[in-house]
Amino acid sequence: MKKGKKYLEVLSKVDRTKQYTLDEAVKLVKETSISKFDGSVEIAMRLNLDTRKSDQQLRGAIVLPSGTGKEKRVLVIAKGDYAKAAKDAGADFVGDTDMLEKIEKENWLDFDVMIATPDMMPLLGKLGKVLGPKGLMPNPKTGTVTTDVAKAISDVKKGRVEYRTDSYGNVHGLVGKVSFTEEQLKENIKAFVAVILKSKPSVVKGIFVKNVSLSTTMGPGIKLDINSFDK
DSSP, X not given: OOOOHHHHHHHTTSOTTOOBOHHHHHHHHHHTOOOSSOOEEEEEEEEOXXXXXXXXXXXXXXXXXXXXXXXXXXXXXXXXXXXXXXXHTTOSEEESHHHHHHHHHHXXXXXXXXXXOGGGHHHHGGGHHHHTTTTOSOOGGGTOBOSOHHHHHHHHHHHEEEEEBOTTSEEEEEEEETTSOHHHHHHHHHHHHHHHHHTOOTTOOSOXXXXXXXXXXXXXXXXXXXXXXXX
């Protein structure tokens, strides 16, 4: 893939052999964004995990202190009082079998997050093939299968991001936008790293985090010194 002139220009600002402090990396990640739009800032952590073992697969969610900078449209699948609570809490769409039929028959997916009450999960099974690959299937581990729908909606709207290990033991996560202040980005990055460090499986011995890097939507990766975090 041929890299553009702009990309090569910002790449020259990044020392690929260096591990930057959090302050330096955040400054640099803002300077190396080349997208015309307000790009996302992402973190990637390479972890010492054997993901073939079920007790070494991480999955969860975190509410970022400074939010994600993205508006999230929330669909809640619930009935009765739970549906009413979802409407009161500001869900964008609320329904039960009617919404599931709309997804199945019309391939309707105009939402970013689906929250469901536990009693509705059996009905969602047949939509697994549609929702699963898009990462939209509710899951108790990420707080999207719950009876406390109001809290789940509030978390999503405040800036909840999900994370899960890929087959190589890497965890990726959104930590904000290029337009965020350095302080906002640092707060979010620290919060994300803290959650991952806390999730270290007890069976993992030795170094847990192999490396950490930050990047923008189209910018180069910037290596972070893990020692610049309180572990």
